Amino acid sequence: METIVLKFGGTSVGSTDRISAVADLIKTACNEASPVVVVSAMSGETNRLIDLAKSFGTEPNKREFDALVSTGEQVSASLVSIALNQLGLKAKSLSAAQFGMKTTSNFSRAKILDLDKDVILKTIEDGYIPIITGFQGVNNDGDTTTMGRGGSDTTAVAIAAAIKSKRCDIYTDVDGIYTTDPRIVPNAKKLDLISMEEMLELAGQGAKVMQIRAVEFANKYKVLVRVLSSFEPGSGTLILQEEEGMEDAVITGIASQKDQTKFTLHGVVDTPGIASGILSPVSDSGIEVDVIVQNVSVSGKTDFTFTVGNADRAEVESVLTKKMQGISYDELIIDEGIGKVSLVGVGMRSHAGIASTAFNTLADAGINIQMISTSEIKITIVISGDQLEEAVKTLHSAFKLGD
Structure with missing residues (x-):
């Protein structure tokens, strides 16, 4: 039995009209293979639930917070199922608990451990289209967990890997992957193909088309992924495992991130194990660190700098001041006004001078x-964050990436 996974983001299911359009897309997909559908919450719904949770304080109980914000996907899944039934197609919504999406217990940052593919396949064999809630899972205690922003992408790719689908189509409000954000550079070019390796780097450096963990899953389990629009027809962008025929493009795309904080521990006593001593407590809190720089030691002291997302700023500061054991430093400098711009391309391997041109x-x-x-x-x-858009525009032009 050949299957295809279709994932629909929040804007794609943002209204009853949009859900009707999605139902038509699912009906069409039935002509290619048996569809398995993964949905996000309706656009704006997760933010509404987050605001409700925070009306009682900025740090709501993590277990209850996940139980609350996961409800948006159940609404979407049920509505899509109802719409499909109206079209004469049998559909059945499945929550994370119903198809055994087991995750770790890191609330709001849960990672997938396992899922029961047999439930999904049995649903198809019984003549139903499974409409699955994205973004959420269940830990070993039976508590609902969530996977962070974009977690529905990860759900979709994990299911595609488990049931060995021919492809995973990620439907969104853009018609593919571009050389950079078209809202910053209007003449950014849509890519027909991109390598998985390049997509990993772009997603990891701020390209919001797909969640980085979803791309990692697709890369690990060799899932063919396509990103396309649910609003207009088109073939989208295919993310390929291999790079054949792609080495002509020196730079494939430019990603950027503005919501970044830079931490610098100034005057750290330079002894073996410094990096581990600083970053291990941060990692133990489930926080992802990106750019890391340790300066050359001067008079037995060094500076250690790293960046994280702004959302983790307060927790990182707390970890550095309370949990970092046995490491002395003169000063902790925190800069929230930074941005990152990243040039990505498999062609860099065989082309010299890319860095000097960029600099x-x-x-x-x-x-x-x-x-x-x-x-x-x-x-x-x-x-500096206030120069980020100018940097993207300038580099995009310098490497002639536009249409």
Whole structure:
């Protein structure tokens, strides 16, 4: 039995009219394979629930918070099922508990451990289209957990991997993946193809089309993924496992992130294990650290700098001041006004001079570089947040990425 997973984001199911349009797309997909559908909450619903939770204080109980914000997906799943039934198709909504989506107990940051694919396959065999709640899971205690923003993408890709679907289609409000955010650069170009490796880097550096963990899942389990629009027809962008024929493009895309905080521990006593001593407590709190720089030691002391998302700023500060044991430093400097711009492309492996071109371009535009991080196919540059859009526009033009 051939299956195809269709995931619909919040804007795609944002109203009853949109849900009717989604039902038509699902009906059409039946001509290709047996569809399995994953839905997000209706656009704005999760934010509404978060605001309700925080009306009693800024730090609501984590268990109850997840139980609350997960309800939006159940509403979407039931409404899509109702719409499909009206079209004469049999559909059945399934919550995370019903199809055994087991996760860790990290509320709001849960990670998938396992799922019961047999429940999904049995639903299809019984003649129903499964309409599955994204974003949520259940821990070993039976508590509802959520996977963070964009978690429905991860749900969809995990299901596609488990039931060995021919493809996972991620329907959203954009018609594919672009060379950069078209809201910043109007002449950004839509990509027909992108390698999984490049997509991993772009997602990890701020491209909001797909959640990074969903891309990691797709890469690990070799899931073919397509990103396309539920609002207009088109073939979208196909994310391929291999890079064949793609080495001509030196730079494939530019990602950017503004909501970043830079932490600098100034005057750290430079002894073995410094990095581990600083970052392990942060990691133990489930916080992801991005760019990391440790300066050369001077007179036995060094500076250690790293960046995190603004949402984790308060928790990181608490960890550094309360949980970091045995590490002395002169001063903790926190800068919330930074941004990151990242150049990504598999062609970097075989083309020299990419970094110097980027640095010269930013220098000519009067943009100061604070930190640099590189990999084989990525250069990430930390700059002042108020210069981020200018940096994206300038680099996009310099590397001739537009239409």
